[in-house]
Amino acid sequence: MGGTEAARRGGLIGSISTTYHKILLNPSYKYLLLLLGAPVNLVVFLFYLVQRRKDDYTAAENRIRSAMLASGxxxxxxxxxxxxxxxxxxxxxxxxxxxxxxQEVERIAQARFKEELRDRTTKELLLNNKKRLTMADTFDRLIANPLFFIISLIPGLLMYILIFLYRSPYLKYIVERLAMTILVIFGVAVLVFTILYLSPFNPAANILGETATPEQIAAFNKMHGLDQGYLTQLWNNIKGIAYFDLGKSFSGNEDITNSIARKFPITLTLTVISLIIAIAIALPIGIISATRPNSFFDYTFMFVALIGLSIPNFWQGLILILNFSIKLQWLPATFNPENWLSIVMPVIVLGTGLTASVARMTRSSTLEVIHEDYMITARAKGLGKQTILMKHAVRNAIIPIITVIGLQFGGMMGGSAVTEKVFNISGIGSYIVDKQFIPDIPAIMGGVVYTAITISLVNVIIDILYAFFDPRIRSKMKQY
Known part of the structure; x- marks a missing residue:
């Protein structure tokens, strides 16, 4: 039992040492590693300075320097x-x-002397199968001591977490995408706030009305922090977003976090249902069109898809209400969470454009790969048509399709405001539209940023799906 435990611990230590070496060679992560493990790295550096004085390189360097000086x-x-x-x-x-x-001669001579000394020392070490002591080597020696490893766990916890993440290409890939997502969200927050800050609208005047006195406007601005500078207001808004505490809205004095918590799921639900139905319809249509190019089915499906791309959301929504709600009275004209039939028309409106886009991309992408050499090889092997289509054609054609789905999802989240207005849906889109003309800065910031968070997370999922479906991406992840 003890031998197994020691072997397991040795494997862990070896893995940590190897990863530590790799990170030090990666400029993007090197300084992050040194910063996160500053206390541990400081101890390692001090040991390195002490051991460097008596390592093989230093001894060889001193000996060669003396010989070079003695030889003139x-x-x-x-x-x-x-x-x-x-x-x-x-x-x-x-x-x-x-x-x-x-002075000039002395400076140049010293530089060349050091360069020659370094070259001769390195060559001698290579001949003797030795190498220069590095900080990473010192870390290897220290981490091999179980006591040092245990003591360094607390001060170096963040460093060891980084090493653990770096060990796994997939985890590292996901964390990198999440880190970029945070930067994107931060950028969106700054951009949206700056636009609102520079807008000509006056929240106090719009809310209090034309009869408001300058004293009332000043009191309103002071109460909501609008009398503060740009950077102060920006910091307060970003801090509120980070802590999920957006404060009160300018109009109605409602808690913004609770409002978004009520409205955002409605928009997200509509979008996700539309997405699922659109994919379920579009993928088979695109594949059938690709396998039967220039046929009646192909022309019919692509013509319908073109119409779907051309129809504006608001017009389609009004036509559906006119026919299915007013004339036929089959479906309710407005959204009601308690009536599942009220979601049918909004889902159709939101999903029409996505269905058309995905169907067209599926067709073109499948057509592109269907004549590749590996498809001919698969046929030559005698594989069934269904196997060739699903395992080789669709799998290789799926990457651009996933890209379109991800982009369209973002468009659906942003474009849902029109659909929500048409069907009187109290979602995040209509919420932002209602607040932007005041402008209710905290409410708009909350709605836009949390929409951006959702879209960014979807893009992270899309990136992960890339790696899942494409072995070339997985191979690059392991090399990186």
Missing amino acids: YLEALQAEIAQQQKRKHEFFKQKISEQQLQ
């Missing part, structure tokens, strides 16, 4: 450089004092 190498080098510098200055007709020339 430095003096000969200085004399050679002095002649070169004199000829150079004479050629360019430059006047230089003897003292300046001597």
Whole structure:
């Protein structure tokens, strides 16, 4: 039992050491590693300084330096450089004092001497199958001691977490995408706030009305922090978003976090249902069209898809209400969470454009791969048509389809405001539209940023799906 535990711990230590070496060679992560594990790395650096004085490289360097100095190498080098510098200055007709020339010669000679010393020392170590001690080597020696590893766990916890994440290409890939997502969300927050801050609308005047006195407007601005500077307001808004505490809205004095918590799921539900139904319809249509190009089915499906792309959401919604609600009275004209039939028309409106886009992309992407060499090879092997289509054609054609789905999802989240207005849906889209003309800065910031968070997370999922479906991406992840 003890031997197994020791072997397991040894494997862990070896993995940590190997990953530590790799990270130090990666400029993007090197300084992050040193920063997160600053206390541990400081101890390692101090040990490194002590051990470097008596390592093989230092001993060889001292011996070779003494031999070079004893042989008069430095003096000969200085004399050679002095002649070169004199000829150079004479050629360019430059006047230089003897003292300046001597300083110049000394500087160049020392640099060349050090370079030659380094080259000779490195060659000797290579011949003797030795290498120069590095900070990573010192870390290896220290981490091999179980006591040091245990003591360093607390001060170096963040560093070890980074090492753990770096060990797994997939985890590292996901964390990198999440980190970029945070930067994107931060950028969106800054951009949206800046636009609202510079907008000509006056929240106090719009809410209090034309009869408001300057004193009332000033009191309103002070109460909501609008009398503060740009950076102060920006910081307060970003801090509120980070802590999920957006405060009160300017109009209605409602808690913004609770409002978004009520409205955002409605928009997200509509979008996700539309997405699922659209994919379920579009993928088979696109594949059938690709396998039967220039046929009646192909022309019919693509013509319908083109119509779907051309129809504006608001017009389609009004036509559906006119026919199915007013004339036929089959479906309710407005959204009601308690009546599942009320979701049918909004889902159709939101999903029409996505269905058309995905169907067209599926067709073109499948057509592109269906004549590749590996498809011919699969047929030559005698594989069934269904196997070739699903395992080889669709799997290789799925990457651009996933891209379109991800982009369209973002468009649906942003474009849902029109659909929500048409069907009187109290979602995040209509909420932002209602608040933007005040402008109710905290409410708009909350709605836009949390929409951006959702879209960014979907894009992270899309990136992960890339790696899942495409082995080339997985291979690059392991190399990176």
